[in-house]
Amino acid sequence: MTTRLTAVSKRFGRTTALRGITMEVDRGVTGLLGANGAGKTTLLRIMATVLSPDEGELRLLGRNPRDAGDRLQIRRQLGYLPQQTGFYEGFTAYEFVDYVAILQEITGTRQRRSEVRRVLEAVGLTDQMHRHLRSMSGGQRQRVALAQSLLGRPRLLLLDEPTVGLDPLERIRFRQVVSELAREHTVVLSTHLTDDVAALCDQVVVLGHGEITFTGTVADLVTTAAGHVWLADMPDVAAAGWWRTGDGRYRHIGEPPRGARLAPPTVEDGYMYLTGRGT
Numbered sequence: 056m057t058t059r060l061t062a063v064s065k066r067f068g069r070t071t072a073l074r075g076i077t078m079e080v081d082r083g084v085t086g087l088l089g090a091n092g093a094g095k096t097t098l099l100r101i102m103a104t105v106l107s108p109d110e111g112e113l114r115l116l117g118r119n120p121r122d123a124g125d126r127l128q129i130r131r132q133l134g135y136l137p138q139q140t141g142f143y144e145g146f147t148a149y150e151f152v153d154y155v156a157i158l159q160e161i162t163g164t165r166q167r168r169s170e171v172r173r174v175l176e177a178v179g180l181t182d183q184m185h186r187h188l189r190s191m192s193g194g195q196r197q198r199v200a201l202a203q204s205l206l207g208r209p210r211l212l213l214l215d216e217p218t219v220g221l222d223p224l225e226r227i228r229f230r231q232v233v234s235e236l237a238r239e240h241t242v243v244l245s246t247h248l249t250d251d252v253a254a255l256c257d258q259v260v261v262l263g264h265g266e267i268t269f270t271g272t273v274a275d276l277v278t279t280a281a282g283h284v285w286l287a288d289m290p291d292v293a294a295a296g297w298w299r300t301g302d303g304r305y306r307h308i309g310e311p312p313r314g315a316r317l318a319p320p321t322v323e324d325g326y327m328y329l330t331g332r333g334t
């Protein structure tokens with residue numbers, strides 16, 4: 056079931072949010088990495104059939120979203136976690152997910168109940184499902200939001216910055232959930248956290264100013280910075296970027312000076328080198 060974008064572009068007035076995006080996603084996790092305003096949300100909204108592209112072709116789960124019949128079929132197999140979920144604070148986790156299930160026309164009370172319980176269990180909230188949303192932590196609420204996106208066992212799961220605002224333990228819990236899901240789902244998640252990409256993604260797509268600047272594996276992304284990261288006792292202002300590390304040395308990204316002590320690159324270095332920002 057192919058999910059592929061070909062030469063997709065989108066403008067908002069004078070702003071070009073996406074230009075000539077061509078990419079394919081498959082089972083596993085694809086990470087969309089990019090700075091604020093790079094176009095990640097716009098891309099996910101197009102894939103979620105919320106927005107139409109101005110130009111280009113889209114195949115979602117082997118279907119054409121421009122066709123009304125196909126679009127309905129796509130939406131039935133699609134899970135979407137937007138950047139901001141409109142929660143109803145007075146609802147419990149169960150009530151909220153159940154409400155979304157009703158909106159999705161999951162018919163039959165017994166079937167709906169078991170589906171709501173299934174998705175809450177998938178995100179590890181079985182014990183918390185009768186707590187009110189207003190009393191939950193950011194991470195728990197994010198898992199409730201993820202749970203609603205899993206209703207109906209979607210084959211394509213789109214997650215917009217799902218780990219923003221989570222503390223380290225919540226992020227690890229969230230990663231566990233997503234990596235388990237990716238065994239059977241195609242997951243596309245946007246983030247500006249290179250740690251999430253390193254931990255989760257089979258494929259990485261880097262967006263910069265609405266264009267794809269890199270597609271490959273995490274290892275490929277790391278390799279882009281090989282030979283361009285070095286450590287020194289003093290900062291080198293000619294580097295594209297540098298910062299002082301915890302051990303008092305200065306880590307640099309860019310063209311190394313002669314005789315520099317090269318360091319093995321990380322995903323973050325790869326991303327920084329690629330974007331030419333260094334810091």
Ligand SMILES: Nc1ncnc2c1ncn2[C@@H]1O[C@H](COP(=O)(O)OP(=O)(O)OP(=O)(O)O)[C@@H](O)[C@H]1O
Nearest residue numbers: 067070071072089090091092093094095096097098
């Ligand atoms: N509805 C809209 N109307 C006008 N401009 C928009 C709209 N949506 C997005 N844009 C613009 O398109 C560009 C891409 O925005 P988008 O939200 O897709 O980026 P992003 O990578 O998701 O950013 P962030 O990480 O901050 O969420 C930005 O310049 C943004 O201001």
